[in-house]
Amino acid sequence: MPTPIVLVAEDDAAIRDLLTHHLQRDGFEVVAVADGNAALRSARELADVVLLDVGLPVIDGLEVARVLRRDKHDVPIVMLTARSDEIDRVLGLELGADDYICKPFSPREVVARVKAVLRRAGKPFTSRASILQFGRLQIDESAREARVDGIDIKLKPREFGLLLALALNSGVALSRRALVERVWGYDFAGDERTVDVHIRRVRRKIEEQHGLPPMLQTVHGFGYKFMRA
Numbered sequence: 092m093p094t095p096i097v098l099v100a101e102d103d104a105a106i107r108d109l110l111t112h113h114l115q116r117d118g119f120e121v122v123a124v125a126d127g128n129a130a131l132r133s134a135r136e137l138a139d140v141v142l143l144d145v146g147l148p149v150i151d152g153l154e155v156a157r158v159l160r161r162d163k164h165d166v167p168i169v170m171l172t173a174r175s176d177e178i179d180r181v182l183g184l185e186l187g188a189d190d191y192i193c194k195p196f197s198p199r200e201v202v203a204r205v206k207a208v209l210r211r212a213g214k215p216f217t218s219r220a221s222i223l224q225f226g227r228l229q230i231d232e233s234a235r236e237a238r239v240d241g242i243d244i245k246l247k248p249r250e251f252g253l254l255l256a257l258a259l260n261s262g263v264a265l266s267r268r269a270l271v272e273r274v275w276g277y278d279f280a281g282d283e284r285t286v287d288v289h290i291r292r293v294r295r296k297i298e299e300q301h302g303l304p305p306m307l308q309t310v311h312g313f314g315y316k317f318m319r320a
């Protein structure tokens with residue numbers, strides 16, 4: 092199966108970043124959001140599994156879970172609860188969450204639970220090799236480095252994120268919006284054309300400076316796709 096996308100819905104930036112880091116290191120794609128509205132949208136549109144904080148702004152996590160289940164959306168949900176009295180609510184309301192974890196938690200534990208709910212949902216995830224090789228270009232996912240002929244290419248984090256998102260979906264056109272959501276996050280409010288600027292930089296650093304054939308192809312009026320050279 093393609094890389095599962097984990098939606099991390101958590102308004103505490105430190106926890107959000109910590110979870111994102113650990114999940115990415117284990118080979119998951121992560122979309123992180125900070126409020127319940129964005130969580131609902133992302134859960135419906137692109138998530139394979141949801142890590143859902145109970146205490147979220149705009150719409151709280153319990154309500155997000157309730158709405159998803161009401162709409163017969165069966166994405167696996169792991170609730171993150173901050174207080175022991177929330178556990179009773181999470182369990183008592185029979186929201187249809189698949190699991191819950193109390194804060195403070197160890198990120199390893201969270202990753203293990205995410206894998207467990209995916210397995211139970213019939214979508215087992217085994218970490219794939221984290222190095223992708225396309226001719227002379229090597230993309231090392233866990234080190235978050237790109238190399239040409241073994242030489243490290245200095246890519247900024249967003250540039251690497253775009254390259255990786257496209258390479259993981261080799262041959263598939265991804266819209267600018269999809270790329271923004273994966274690399275900048277759902278709450279990105281800027282211009283989607285920023286994707287174009289970053290793609291140009293990646294092309295310059297990889298294709299032009301190292302004489303590689305064009306791999307990042309423009310899909311006019313839509314976005315980009317990665318084509319193996």
Ligand code: CA
Binds near residue numbers: 103
């Ligand atoms: Ca919270």
